[in-house]
Amino acid sequence: MASSTTTVTSAPDPSVFGQSVTFTATVQPEVAGPTPTGSVEFVVDSTPVVTVPLDMSGQAQYVTSDLEVGLHGVEANYSGDAEYDPSTGADTQEVTLSNTTTTLSFAPEPSVCGETVTATAQVTPVPPGAGTPTGLVSFIVSDDGPVLTAPVAINGQAQVSFSGLDVGLHQAAAFYTGDADFNGSNSPLTLHVVNPAPVSVTVSVVPDPSVCGQTVTLCATVAPVSSGVGNPSGSVTFTG
Template identity: 45%
Template sequence: MTVNQASSTVSVTVEPNPSVCGETVTVCATVTAVAPGSGTPTGTITFTGPGGLNVTLALDAGGTACLTTSSLTGGTYSATYNGDSCFAGSDGPFEVTVNQAASTTTVSVDPNPSVCGETVTVCATVTAVAPGSGTPTGTITFTGPGGLNETVTLDASGTACVTTTVLETGTVTAVYNGDSCFLPSTGSLDVTVNQASSTVSVTVDPNPSVCGETVTVCATVTAVAPGSGTPTGTITFTGPGGLN
């Protein structure tokens, strides 16, 4: 008497589907006998697909194996039943849709307030919004009063910083430009840039002089740290003899 392996079929459920990048997804594959065979198949299921997925799990007493992962990408996957002494192997292809996750962008400015010409560091950090997870990649575009307009690549932690001396009072905006996994987002922060202190140095040539001699009086205005740059505007000279 000969008893051959019975055929089997694999059915797959994906929850949730669609999902977003980094979301925890549970994929379950159930193997059942094809008539006239009967009984519950045993053995293993191998899940394979995009991104290098290759995981083999044992079937439980009900003929089911479940994989929980947060690293799925969109595409066609396969749940392959590897067979046992009683049931032939079979394959269950399934489609997974993984959409971009939402992101949020937060901005920090140091120091704030600052003074004109002071070196200021503006940073933006992009994070995933649940149920998405992971670290966004790509670029941030910083804009702000005073002519700030610079695009910087995010580092491995999802942060980008720019150092500038051109800020003026107003609102700094950081726009995350998105990547294949995360949607764009925008963050902003109000900044205050106060007047910097200045100092005036005066030279008189010649000095001493004699009555009626032509004398040149010069005044130079410079910024006091942490301010920088070249002051503009006017100087008023006053002095004995009616200088005004």
């Protein structure tokens, strides 16, 4: 039987984590002759993964997006046919970390003084990277706010809750640390607004009714309403 040669190439190379990579094996006769037939077994890191028949041009392809970060050895083993001997080709494929973007949002936005606020960081792979980032996100909320850390969940989100911010404007940011497959990223500075909490005022009179000339005590109770919490301060003016 005649000898054959097998070559294997990959594209793109290098790739990023989660990106689809196409391995192409090309089988050719060493001396001009008919196009080889048969099949090619693809082996990645010494593990057989799939056997693909040659097409009419003597090529076979294997597409995968499951490669881990690192350098991978790839072989294409041609099985031979009635006219050609088997042959093997080899290549390497480098997979690098995928980039990410991180965004930050607050709920509710705006909030009121004393209200519990949930900060959510969304970590997303930058195409052509794909997959679910893991690791930690650190949240920094202005000079008077907390520095909190939370893990990234399966939906790519990390969340923390806090309260106690002063009334006003607060700049915050989320910092994703990265993991074995994804590079870290930081959110833009994101503004959170804390408004004064609404209050209710109730007035009671003791005694009621009173008689002419009798001393009467007026009591005003000021309390936060809705989601506001805490004890209002300041003064109350009575008119009448």
